[in-house]
Amino acid sequence: MIKLIDLYKKFGSHPVLQGLNLEIEDGKTIVIIGRSGCGKSVTLKHIVGLLKCDSGSIEVDGVDITKLVPLELQEIQKRFGFLFQGAALFDSMSVYENVSFGLRTQNIMTHENDIKERVAECLRLVGLEGIENTMPADLSGGMRKRVGLARAIAAKPQYILYDEPTTGIDPIMSDAVNELILDMKQKLQITSIVVTHDMVSAYKIADRIAMMYEGKIVQTGTPVEIKNTDNPIVKQFITGSAKGPITLENRG
């Protein structure tokens, strides 16, 4: 269970999070929607401790991670897998070294054979068997994302955070990624937090959807509740209209 309580964060004089509250239940997939630059990715980075909030608290399984020292935080980080927007594969390493990286640094496996088996298993889960020796530069955008996902799940995390998993890949591939996210939930009972502005994907994978606007969550609900919302801000966003309370000047 992850609880975000009253988070505030400023970059210079630009406020990004302005009193954000959110609860994430175990075993569920929550999708955070909102405009580009409204602070969705920043929220994700706060949850894993990559960014420090100005005020507020973040509870992971009852522990407030904003009060931890770096080494304690590192222990908590082991519970998380993170799929970055651009996959963020280490481009000096092969796919095999990328996927096995977390297993080695976190001392989860030491025997090379166990590692090999786990890497093959993860790549099979994302539908990319036998590409262990390929370099990231030789992969397409969709493949990179899937290798990124394989790397994120290798250490068997409790939570996976997805930063725009379907952005920049074609519709068929993005549906395949959606299927993967659903698979992860069913096969591995992983709690997922997905940040996206792709509504097709949001409706498909979400147990709950949270709409973020001006640094706050303005509504949370099931996909059906969000579809039938009365909130003008949410309504404008999900129908994708340029007219409404969200003006183009408000972009973050």
Add this chain to the structure above:
Amino acid sequence: MVHKHLPGESIEQKIEESIEEDKFIRFLGHKVVGVADTLGKLTNLFLQILFWIGKKPIDFKNITKQMTEVGVNSLTVTSLTSLSTGMVLALQTGAASKNILNEPLYVGTAVGFAIVKELGPVLTAVVIAGRVGAAITAELGTMKVTEQIDALYTLGANPVKYLVVPRFLSCVLMVPILTIYSSLIGIMGGYFVSVYKLSIPGARYYHDIIDFMKVGDIMHGLIKCVIFGIIIALISCYKGFTTEGGAEGVGKATTQSVVISMVLILVSDTFLTNILQFFRIG
């Protein structure tokens, strides 16, 4: 600031002027705070390096790789620079001493001391700042803007331990080693010119150096190198870690890293020489 009200000066002009003044003070304030902020962050990075340096497991593979990059791969360029520096030094001192004393005297002493105490350390450090410092900033900067450094964090590897410590160790160890090597090459360059161009006997050149040089003089050069190595590693890693703004940002950070390292090397050399002389080291 109180303005005298001059005839013909309108209230608007006065307000505008005071806004201008305000801007200037703000600009100055920003600069001062900016420099203090950077110094604080550099110190923080340095302390983090010291914290992680002894933490096990030590990543020998990565350290060896970086040492090869800093040391072995810089041999050609440092050889060339120091060889020509040694030669030109011998030519100039030879010519100068011929002009004044009618014969080239103490060429070995001049070349040896200049190279061992000043030019060897400074030139090697400048070459390494250009070659290795730039590469470090560009690599770490690219990793930063493509979120690979964030990825390291989430996979349980501390970026300072994983990326900075090996680069820091290689700079601090390899710059002095390269300096010893390049000083020898430089002295050799001076020897060639002295013997074949200035017709000084080889033994004379050798004794001109050996008879005057003390261990302190060599230490003087080596202590400087260690400091230069620290400067190169700190600046280039810091600039890489703070890169923002895509490919353009990486380019800017790389240029800044090289320029700042070079300037710092040259400026700190003055202070270091003073301090070392104060403690009678060389």
